[in-house]
Amino acid sequence: MDENMKPMPPVGQEYARATGMAPALNGNVAAARASQRDFPNPMAFIHADNERRLPAFGGEFQPGLYRSVEARKFANPAPLGLSAFALTTFVLSAVNLGVRGVSVPNIAVPLALGYGGLVQLLAGMWEMAVGNTFGATALSSYGGFWIAYGVLLTPNWNILGEGGPYMAESGSASMGDSALGFFLTGWFIFTTILLLCTLRSTVMFFMLFFTLDLAFLMLACGAFAEADGNMEVSHKLHQAGGGFGMAAAFLAWYNAFAGIADSSNSFFLIPVFHFPWSEKGREDRIAAKSERDNA
Known part of the structure; x- marks a missing residue:
């Protein structure tokens, strides 16, 4: 028998324990077994293509559905959209935190228009092409958010600055701060809707939208506090x-890595922690119960 075709010992997954051999990564049995011989790794066989399952849920951007899209014609666009969102959010959040004394957010404009905006919008359109309604809605919407926010911060547009429409109308910045609060509150509501759609997915995917939802809420409340003249409260809320x-x-980078990493490019996979009440969680409980019954 060819060495690459010899059965492998169980490797810590119900499927492997039940069948006595490890499922192939990416459909390549020989490569997967060779990798396990050369680089023993208890997480190496965490998923199997014969189950039509992705390496990790978060990277597919499909709430409640961890199975891959049937007959995919091109690569998974979710990690690209998640990465674009992550980098732009990271830079703007560093400014909101006042890291190294930076308090002017205009450095986020090129990222918001180019990477977080255009690239994430394209990723959302590609999600639509593979039939993923949630991914298309989320990535396209946040791509639109970053484009809008980049326009809002562009000096030449002067939407909120001195001499802008809100200053000219009210003579102070309070009207502009309230308008910004409306803008951020709308995104808080939208993110809450998406958050509810992740309750049957994984902990890491849920936490991404949960922390983002709180970020929008804090920033919206900060804008309203600034409009009311409570500068100290506004500063704390922005932080x-x-x-x-x-x-x-x-968390967006974490989920992106979960969608990128496989046996061809990584020595390990990262856990995404399926909720017990999710489809995958129920399957794991059923498999564990069957294993106990068989024992």
Whole structure:
């Protein structure tokens, strides 16, 4: 028997324990077994293509659905959209936190228009092409958010600055701060809707939208506090928004890595922690119960 075709010992997954051999990564049995011989790794066989399942849920951007899109014609666009969102959010959140004394957010404009805006919008359109309604809605919407926010911060547009329409109308910045609060509150409501659609997915995917939702809420409240003249409260709320935004950025990168990493490019995969009541969580409980019954 060819060495590459010899059965492998169980490797810590119900499927492997039940069948006595590890499922192939990316459909390549020989390569997967060779990789396990050369680089023993208990997480190496965390998923299998014969189950039509992705390496990790978060990278597919499909709430409640961890199975891959049937007959995909091109690569998974979700990691690209998540990465574009993560970097732009990271930079703006660093400014909101006042890292190294930076308080002017205009450095986020090129990222907001180019990477977080245009690239994320394109990723959302590609999600639509593979039939992923949630991914298309979320990535396209946040791409639109970053483009809008980049326009808002562009000096030549002067939407909120001195001499702008709000200053000319009211003679103070309070009307502009309230309008910004409306803008951010709308995105808080939208993110809450998406958050509800992640309750049957994974912990890491849910936490991404949960932290982002809190970031929008803190920033909206900060804008309203500034409109009311409570500058100290506004400063603290903006810092809180920056903190939650920073967490959302790293969670977006985490989920992006979950969608990128496989046996061809990584020695390990990262866990995404399926909720017990999710489809995958129920399957794991059923598999564990069957294993106990068989024992």
